[in-house]
Amino acid sequence: MGRRLVALLLIVVIAWGGISAAISTGFLPKLGLDLQGGISVILSAPEGTETDVLEQAIEVMRNRIEASGVQEPEISPEGDRNVLVQLPGVSDTEEALAVIGQTGLLSFRPVLDVAAAADVEIVGDADDPSATSWLASDDGGTAYLVGPSELLGTLLDEAVATVSQSGIGYDVNLAFDDEGADLFAALTAAARQQPSSSPQRQIAIVLDGTVINAPPVSEQVDPRIGIDGGRAVIGMGSDASAEEDAEALAVVLRYGSLPI
Known part of the structure; x- marks a missing residue:
């Protein structure tokens, strides 16, 4: 599709x-x-x-x-x-x-800091992926300071919601094109080099100036090379809303950067 x-x-x-x-x-x-x-x-x-x-x-x-x-x-x-x-x-x-009909802008950005949205100046839909900006989460309560990135949604080939390999919970599987794969490896390598308790361990997924998800990079990732091969998995958990959340995120990732 x-x-x-x-x-x-x-x-x-x-x-x-x-x-x-x-x-x-x-x-x-x-x-x-x-x-x-x-x-x-x-x-x-x-x-x-x-x-x-x-x-x-x-x-x-x-x-x-x-x-x-x-x-x-x-x-x-x-x-x-x-x-x-x-x-x-x-x-x-x-x-x-x-x-x-404006183009929706999807980007993958390094997280630099996290704060309460009420305590910072939110940029919102004026966000520029080449700049550093405070952006609100989709629930409006949390704000993320995100850095610049060239990894845009146009470089994403596939995003599919699936049952986790363990059979418990749901994941979103990602596949980037060749350019996206290189950028994603560099982005995740930099995040993996940060302490596990640091917000800089996270990658922000941003749509139209709103952070829709900010998953951390796993301990299992090699900090020297990041997540290579152009494929990644976002774990969505196993609670009651996990399946719905996985499907919703996959849809946003597949279509968020397209003019709709």
Whole structure:
């Protein structure tokens, strides 16, 4: 399935008038809503797009739209592969498409420090992977000071949620391309050289300026070479939410860096 989430917003058909319109001034009729002014966009995914991919796309779009200043966007699935986006108070069609269709930026970054989010200045979606920034975790309570990195999600070939080899718990298996493999080895080698109790032992996985996960590098990794071969495993534990968490992380890793 690879990179198919990209098509979710690449197959935006623009038309005017009628229920079949992909984008129109004023909202398409929707029972129970009394909204005046705004823009509606219908986004179509390819045939066979999985439900979890569509749900993840909706959540990512909602976060991006709200971050742009649009309040209370209405985003909902329609049928098997369509998503209806309603933006109240937005009148500029090009602006609306720019907000929805912006590229999500996924990066793997060295963790330099950890603090309470309330105690530091968060950069958020203005984050630049080539800079050092304080970024919030997805729960909003913790902040990570992350360093620059060239390891972006575009260098990730595969991310799959699986049952752990032990049969207990769940993992996310990663595979990078050749360039990504070299960068990942260097990044994990540097982290492994830090004490196990140090936050610098962690690698931050960052999507659109938010740290969605920050797994530590295992003691079993050789600090001289890091995790080589372009493959790695993120252990997600064995509690009640482990399977769901593994699936959610795998979806973000597979599709987070694509324009959606």
